[in-house]
Amino acid sequence: MPDPSPELPRLRLRLIFASGEKLGPGKADLLALIAESGSISAAGRSMGMSYKRAWSLVEEMNAMFTTPLVQSVRGGAKGGGARLTDTGEQILQHYRALERATTEGGAAEITAIAALRPPGAGKPPPDSDMSE
Template sequence: MCPPKPDRDGTCMAVRDFGIEVSMTNPTAAPSCLRIRILFGEDAMLGPGKADLLERIRDTGSIAAAGRSMAMSYKRAWMLVEEMNGAFKDPLVDSTRGGSKGGGARLTETGAEVLHQYRKLEEIMAEAGAARINVIRSLLRDMSDEK
């Protein structure tokens, strides 16, 4: 899985969560990864951000908590969930309103399957593209001495 974009404070979630160190000044030392975005026409797409959001909803049971963990507002997270729910035959996320019993969210069976298939596609594409990525990486300029 690719390291995500930096949070508002400039740190990368991957660095915080997984102890991965990424050199932004030396791209030849940074880990390579593919970011896959699937376009299903003009109005429907699935990419790494939405997949990460689904994963975090699954793990936290909350759209708000999932959004916060990605430095995303609740409104933005909710909008993305609504977008995904509207794009598929069946909703990907089922949510219950807050209140005295509290609210929550969970992936539906379809949501879990979409996430599983997307992550599997990432693995397959990374394996299939590894040799070509290494060739492209070897052509990158080392910028570590330029600071």
Template sequence: MENCDDVLRLVLRIDFPPDNRLGHGKIRLLELIASTGSISAAGRAMDMSYRRAWLLVDALNSMFSRPVVESQRGGKQGGGAALTEFGNELLHTYRHMQEKLEKAVKPELDWLEKNRSQSSDAGQ
């Protein structure tokens, strides 16, 4: 089986003018928030600080007309975070777009894979 790091992969990134982006990093953060129920745990899983994860969540919530993530401060029940219904729709929509894009360019990716250099230092 091939190592995922050794296979060409397509990355979907959507630029929101003037300076916001939606891509695999923010989407992965949302997936981890959904599975852990925590912004800090999701950030740790991605080797980022809580502050960085929180800033990305804040950016996501600012990019759309509806909130993507809702958080609850700590206390007796402890803190936590969850995707809103819209956040779940966003996650599903992004993954669907990614699948469609990958299918649409599969022949070209296969061609690139077939013709790329196998040298470990190619492109450096």
């Protein structure tokens, strides 16, 4: 979902369970990329993370719920791959719906907070030519 305005701050949602386990935007993005690519390693690469890190996050997510979110198939004649389970698809859909509801519901407050910042705050400085 595109941000309403590139000049407004972004809201990042992270669920923190009583156990301390977390489900946030990075894990949700990883799930979405696994669903899209059919590969844990490809999903991790597109996020700039190692295969080991992507696998670690998948194992962590799989252990968080009553059934795994990602099912992997080891390589063989046809190669390996991965897919979201029904639970994984449900978790991703619910998380994305919660993101939309939070962003839409908080839009007025986000705008109000941004309005209290000084003009130009958070904008990159203009290019300067140090040779002058």
